Amino acid sequence: MASKRLVDSNRDNAGDFIGESAVTQSCEPCMKTNISKTATVFCKDCDEYLCDTCKNPHIVYKPGQHNIVNVQDNTSAPVIIDMKGMEKCHEHAREIEFFCQDHSKLCCLSCVLIHRKCDQLDEIVKVSRQSRPNLQPLKQSLIKLQSEADDIIAECKQSETGLNESIAKISSEVDTMKDRIIKLFEEAKQKLISVAKQFKTAEVKRIENKRDASFKVKDELNKLYSMCCVVLDRGTPSQQYIYSEQMKEKRKTIESTIDGQRKIKCSSTMTVSFPKQLTSLLEMGSNSIKLNYDGNKTVDTSPISLSSQPIPLTLKRLLSVDLLNTGDDEKDPFLTGLDFLSDGRLVAVDNRNKKCIILNERLERLGTPYKFKNSPQCVVCVSHDTLCVTFGGYKVVCLLSVSTDNTITLTKQINTTSKFDCICCMSPSNMVVSTYDDPRPMRMISVDGVESDFDHSLTFPKKTYKADESMCTYVQSKNTLVLTDQLAHTLYMYDTVNGTSRAVTNENIQEPRGACVGPGDTVLVCSKNKNSIVHLTIAGKILGTYPVDMKYPYSIRLSKDGTRMAVSNSAKGVQKLHLYKISPAKS
Known part of the structure; x- marks a missing residue:
């Protein structure tokens, strides 16, 4: 059993993803000496991948029959998928071989010592042959989450564009009113633009944080989707089972992140509003101009006095x-x-x-x-x-x-x-x-x-109130x-x-x-x-x-x-x- 685990472990390290689904295979004898060479042939009798250098010694020195085929012509050999560490126990870094039904936990040989008294501790190789998880719904959910991440990114872009356009619109509207009372509205314009830019700075930062978080989620979803496709199409029953269990918590985390980002509402527009008393502004002696965003939210820019x-x-x-x-x-x-x-x-x-x-x-x-x-x-x-x-x-x-x-x-x-x-x-x-x-x-x-x-340049009273x-x-x-x-x-x-x-x-x-x-x-x-x-x-x-x-x-x-x-x-x-x-x- 130990030697079989060693072979499986080497094979786990042999496969790597290239693009979305292409898989290359390394020569297994070379890997035992820490040399990485691409396998060109497969021995069906010995169930072993070989490079051109190792092929002849394998046939000559290893007893038994050797049915050698080219790797690209071999359809019966199992395809080894790089699970990106998901097949390893996070706690002990050993290969996952068991599943504890009592604790819903994937276990390695070290974990088994802890779970040895559990009522139902299944060997994954056996249980995965009896019941294969349906990865198709998971694949569809990953596609849906990718779409939601794209929507949020598009929303962020639209909000930022709207904020930039609103700054120019505010300037134009204030300039129109400025013709009637130039001195007052020039001051009001500068004050309003300043507040708008402060708001834009703060809001763009929120937009960037929201967008960056969504990009990170999308990058992770792309990787998970690629792996899901490969595991679904070419994964062994054990790999599919492990991937399914590992993805349960990952999917919940991603869904929670997507939901949290969707709840963060960013402003996309700002407008300027003028009070009803504008026509009698000179008689009133003071008034205010207000900055609106998201339609009806208002930021008070404080009263503007006509007097110096x-x-x-x-x-x-x-x-x-x-x-x-x-x-x-x-x-x-x-x-x-x-x-x-x-x-x-x-x-x-x-x-x-x-x-x-x-x-x-x-x-x-x-x-x-x-x-x-x-x-x-x-x-x-x-x-x-x-x-x-x-x-x-x-x-x-x-x-x-x-x-x-x-x-x-x-x-x-x-x-x-x-x-x-x-x-x-x-x-x-x-x-x-x-x-x-x-x-x-x-x-x-x-x-x-x-x-x-x-x-620290502000010197407050040196007392605790x-x-x-x-x-x-x-x-x-x-x-x-x-x-x-x-x-x-x-x-x-x-x-x-x-x-x-x-x-x-x-x-x-x-x-x-x-x-x-x-x-x-x-x-x-x-x-x-x-x-x-x-x-x-x-x-x-x-x-x-x-x-x-x-x-x-x-x-x-x-x-x-x-x-x-x-x-x-x-x-x-x-x-x-x-x-x-x-x-x-x-x-």
Whole structure:
């Protein structure tokens, strides 16, 4: 038995694939001396392949009859297929000879020692003769998977082409509007193109990753398909059986990879949209241009001021709601995070009652609140229908989708390495977060869950904040990070491009809490102990202070069109939610 295994093993090493199905055979006596020569004849009596050099010694010195035929004329000799290592045990690198039915495992002689007590341990040579696997469906499934991989690659190419064409289209549309208000739209165009190119860069990277992964799958499928054809047509029963078992897990893995790549949706188009107030832009004093992709997703490029310098604001309170315990609440609500959807609906997260709620322009609840397992900290709208919620000490970030009928659905949960508190958008695919119990007070996280740190050139306060001691916002058009330090009564402004920073203190900034981007690339921050909102430039100049009729303002956010502002507070027992109309102050 041992000598037969040695011969079979040599033959396994003798065959190689050339192209898809051509097989060459090596001289077996030469292989025993580690010499590789192509066999030209086959001895039917000795069942041995020989080269021209070994043929005569074989006939003369080996006893018995020798029926010698040319290899190309021999149809009775078994064709040896290179199984590319699939006939070897991965654990012991020995030839597979058995199949354990109890564990559904292919086994070599070393494995048999482990499985010797199993009830059904079959010898593959015998069982493969009794029951041959049907490889035809496997072959068809490989063809189908190849087709799906081709579809994904074509989709990637189409998406990338569409993105390139969209950049040119955006430039043309902006130029058309530029004729009416040249100075404003030249600035808007540059800003919009910059955002579009940033989005394209990020999206092309996603497309390339998706395409590369699909190419790898296709390459593997090509190899497996080629082998499948050869094993199906010329493989021995044992080889077909082994190949069938080996392919079970491989096929599941490939199908899973194909399915995962198909679920990754890449944008293929971008368009530009102009607000309805465009005709009265000069009278309004500020407005915005928005970048759309995939039809209706929107990236806010932040308000554009007609004035070269930011100007003070006028706040008019539209609504005030007392946040009371309702029938479905366990505790008095505490709205720790606010943001507006692009259609004007207000999103809020209730920390105490573990909810996410949607409110209309009358601050009336829409739909059914989404109930979390843990207490949410903050929320940001990353697109027209997607929310991102942080959960602080639970080290979790959740992505939620919001439908037009106000149905909230969990789409993804991301485990993080830091405790994230406040969150805001930095780009279409990246967000800035404030942390606590972490020496890095601000970090970044992508919508795919990739965490990263800011460049070391940014000098953050050398302290580790506790929960609720710091919050953040990001002025996209000015590449400026803003960090509030409650106990130091300070706002820190960081220029992420130049690596510069400034600390802003003022008698009106006392225990600053939440902050958001204001009109004209300014900053609005809640001054807790002054019960007011402070308006300032990124250079630290105070533009105005606005008292609010609530104790301890906590969270603040502007609507996407820059016309409304929502503020919630943290005073226990007297918690409120205010909605303001915001406009430039009249001279």
